[in-house]
Amino acid sequence: MRAPLLAAVALVLATPAVVGAQAGDANAGKAVYQLKCIGCHGEKGDGKGPAAELLMPKPRDFTTGIYKIRTTANKVPSDQDLFRIITDGMPGTSMPSWAVLSDRDRWNLVAYIKAFAADKFKEAPKKLDLPKEVSSSAESIKRGKEMFEAIECNKCHGTEGRADGPSRAELKDEWGHPIPPANLTKRWTFRGGPTRTEIATRLAAGVLGTPMPTFIDSVEKPEDIWHLTNFILSLRPESPGYATLVTVTAMSDAIPDDPNAEFWKKLTPNNIPLMGQVIQDPRNFNPSIDLVSVRAVYNDKEIAFHLTWDDPTQSAEDAGKKLYADGISLQFPPQPSSGPERPYFLMGDSSDAVYLLRWENGKGVTEATGNGPTKIAAIPGAEATGKAVYANGQYRLIMKRPLVSKSEARPTFTPAVFMPVAFQAWDGGAGEGGTKMSLTSWYYLRLEEPQSSHRFVIPPVVAILTLAVMLLVVRIANRRA
Amino acid sequence: MRKVIGTLLAIALVTGVALVANRPGPAGAQGGGTIEATVTYAGAPVVEKLKVNKDTEKCGTEAVIEKVVVGGNKGLANAVVSVPGAKGGAPKTVKTVVDQHGCKFVPHVSAMTPGEMDLKNSDDILHNIHTYSTANPSINKAQPKFKKVMAEKFEKPEFIKLTCDVHSWMLGWVAVMPNPFFGVTDASGNAKIENVPPGKYAVEAWHETLGKQSKEVEVKAGQATKVAIEMKK
Numbered sequence: 001m002r003a004p005l006l007a008a009v010a011l012v013l014a015t016p017a018v019v020g021a022q023a024g025d026a027n028a029g030k031a032v033y034q035l036k037c038i039g040c041h042g043e044k045g046d047g048k049g050p051a052a053e054l055l056m057p058k059p060r061d062f063t064t065g066i067y068k069i070r071t072t073a074n075k076v077p078s079d080q081d082l083f084r085i086i087t088d089g090m091p092g093t094s095m096p097s098w099a100v101l102s103d104r105d106r107w108n109l110v111a112y113i114k115a116f117a118a119d120k121f122k123e124a125p126k127k128l129d130l131p132k133e134v135s136s137s138a139e140s141i142k143r144g145k146e147m148f149e150a151i152e153c154n155k156c157h158g159t160e161g162r163a164d165g166p167s168r169a170e171l172k173d174e175w176g177h178p179i180p181p182a183n184l185t186k187r188w189t190f191r192g193g194p195t196r197t198e199i200a201t202r203l204a205a206g207v208l209g210t211p212m213p214t215f216i217d218s219v220e221k222p223e224d225i226w227h228l229t230n231f232i233l234s235l236r237p238e239s240p241g242y243a244t245l246v247t248v249t250a251m252s253d254a255i256p257d258d259p260n261a262e263f264w265k266k267l268t269p270n271n272i273p274l275m276g277q278v279i280q281d282p283r284n285f286n287p288s289i290d291l292v293s294v295r296a297v298y299n300d301k302e303i304a305f306h307l308t309w310d311d312p313t314q315s316a317e318d319a320g321k322k323l324y325a326d327g328i329s330l331q332f333p334p335q336p337s338s339g340p341e342r343p344y345f346l347m348g349d350s351s352d353a354v355y356l357l358r359w360e361n362g363k364g365v366t367e368a369t370g371n372g373p374t375k376i377a378a379i380p381g382a383e384a385t386g387k388a389v390y391a392n393g394q395y396r397l398i399m400k401r402p403l404v405s406k407s408e409a410r411p412t413f414t415p416a417v418f419m420p421v422a423f424q425a426w427d428g429g430a431g432e433g434g435t436k437m438s439l440t441s442w443y444y445l446r447l448e449e450p451q452s453s454h455r456f457v458i459p460p461v462v463a464i465l466t467l468a469v470m471l472l473v474v475r476i477a478n479r480r481a
Numbered sequence: 482m483r484k485v486i487g488t489l490l491a492i493a494l495v496t497g498v499a500l501v502a503n504r505p506g507p508a509g510a511q512g513g514g515t516i517e518a519t520v521t522y523a524g525a526p527v528v529e530k531l532k533v534n535k536d537t538e539k540c541g542t543e544a545v546i547e548k549v550v551v552g553g554n555k556g557l558a559n560a561v562v563s564v565p566g567a568k569g570g571a572p573k574t575v576k577t578v579v580d581q582h583g584c585k586f587v588p589h590v591s592a593m594t595p596g597e598m599d600l601k602n603s604d605d606i607l608h609n610i611h612t613y614s615t616a617n618p619s620i621n622k623a624q625p626k627f628k629k630v631m632a633e634k635f636e637k638p639e640f641i642k643l644t645c646d647v648h649s650w651m652l653g654w655v656a657v658m659p660n661p662f663f664g665v666t667d668a669s670g671n672a673k674i675e676n677v678p679p680g681k682y683a684v685e686a687w688h689e690t691l692g693k694q695s696k697e698v699e700v701k702a703g704q705a706t707k708v709a710i711e712m713k714k
Binding site for chain 2: 074075150151152170172206211213215219220
């Protein structure tokens with residue numbers, strides 16, 4: 001009787017200790033590591049696993065004990081820091097979330113990866129004390145912007161934070177690999193997380209092993225860390241709010257030709273995520289362009305697409321320097337089909353062609369028929385026009401064409417009909433061209449039905465008529481009585 | 482304008498050199514001797530050039546990275562000459578000051594005893610001090626234009642590489658030496674180490690790209706000992 005009771009007590013006492021355990025077992029961690037981590041981080045933990053070659057940024061080299069994301073004031077990350085990254089992964093990199101593993105397994109992994117640089121972990125992690133938090137306000141954001149300029153964040157991150165600073169091309173990490181600065185307008189790609197505290201911590205403690213220095217002693221006043229954080233948070237929402245359907249707004253006036261016109265800013269952008277093309281060689285494992293914001297309108301004559309996307313380098317084709325042109329294209333089926341059949345999303349194939357409305361830096365807007373990414377033929381008799389502007393790491397482009405087409409190669413856009421659409425983009429400065437592109441699979445586009453003034457007339461007329469009928473019924477009923 | 486920059490540069494250089502050169506304490510207080518070292522290199526100078534795409538007002542339009550500087554009579558500049566084995570003499574700390582001026586570390590190579598050093602930014606633009614070291618914790622600290630001086634501590638003997646990520650061509654070295662018996666060679670390859678306690682030592686010369694060479698010498702009280710060290714690739 002006593003023994004089971006004791007065992008039960010022991011179990012009760014032991015359980016919380018197991019759950020909260022921070023001291024993992026390195027040997028048990030090794031078993032998990034060899035199953036899950038070895039492909040990228042390598043058997044020796046040096047970040048040279050078989051997949052490393054294709055990855056950008058490169059997998060962590062655990063043997064150096066250098067970790068980017070710390071909440072500590074010294075170079076040693078806390079166990080919790082390592083556990084957090086294993087659990088949540090690193091946005092914008094190949095490191096996924098390993099929340100599928102049990103807590104126990106993840107703590108064991110922490111113990112094992114620390115063992116690769118045991119001497120570095122002899123020093124105890126020192127907690128970083130952030131200055132007293134300053135909540136966001138118009139003044140705080142203003143001060144943050146002033147500090148952003150005073151400490152010259154633009155040198156790497158660009159004037160408007162789009163990772164297009166003049167030092168961009170020179171940046172290298174501790175291992176000599178090129179490393180791009182963060183695009184501050186895309187918080188969801190921040191390696192260490194998008195929240196206030198995480199951003200303030202990165203500013204204060206820097207990102208170890210990268211060119212990002214510590215700023216805790218390099219701002220005018222400690223609380224400037226928070227003003228800077230508030231400014232960065234003000235650049236864009238935390239999440240891109242991806243669209244599932246591209247809505248084309250109806251309008252009766254002429255469509256503005258200037259991509260910078262106020263008109264476009266008032267329209268809600270449809271944000272579309274892009275992925276690297278990894279089906280056909282040469283593939284693009286590390287695409288530069290990951291998002292395009294689409295605003296589209298039409299009137300009785302034309303349809304116009306306003307596209308905004310970030311590209312840190314403006315580049316045109318230069319055969320001598322082996323440079324490619326920046327470009328983007330919209331893809332549609334040449335004729336809308338009634339069923340669910342659509343051409344192959346990767347720019348069509350030999351049996352089903354796609355219609356491409358494209359823009360290339362230096363060439364402007366063109367139309368083409370695609371029978372696959374390497375079989376693209378220009379459509380004679382240009383009907384499309386457009387204009388692009390580039391500033392501070394961002395393109396804004398308008399492409400326009402007639403709503404109706406008589407040619408077989410071009411689609412006609414009809415209100416209220418769901419039209420398949422796909423996107424492709426090239427950052428020539430990053431060596432993208434041909435099949436090395438970012439793309440989407442098929443999305444749908446829908447032209448809003450034109451809103452006429454009928455909606456202001458018909459309901460009141462119906463209401464008045466109904467009232468009249470009711471009065472009539474009442475009167476007849478009264479008479480009968 | 483050029484003259485002003487030139488003058489400023491000269492002043493910065495003199496200050497830097499003076500801090501190193503003025504190191505000796507009261508002459509002969511301990512009955513020490515002097516080592517007059519000449520470091521030579523028979524090879525060609527190595528100078529890399531880079532087009533500058535930013536801060537050209539401060540940095541100029543072309544960055545010159547002087548990796549191996551050879552003067553008259555094959556004298557090798559920027560080599561650290563030291564006597565690692567020397568012990569005794571008056572305990573003394575030697576501090577150094579490195580200025581970031583014209584998007585260069587001035588002086589390119591300096592030496593100090595373990596302790597603090599000052600990093601100046603007289604460029605009025607952002608630099609970041611990014612050091613590469615193993616014995617000392619490496620640092621990566623932003624030094625914006627309003628941060629004119631930062632003090633840094635290096636406690637362990639080591640040759641520390643200084644870089645700046647904003648201006649990737651910037652390169653400098655700070656030698657943290659175990660004792661105060663050292664010097665950095667001038668444009669002709671000469672360095673003078675004073676007040677060395679008498680004895681037989683290996684004199685060591687270190688250069689950032691050419692590595693280390695050493696030579697045995699005997700230092701006698703009150704006398705100057707000449708030593709010639711040739712660096713090889």
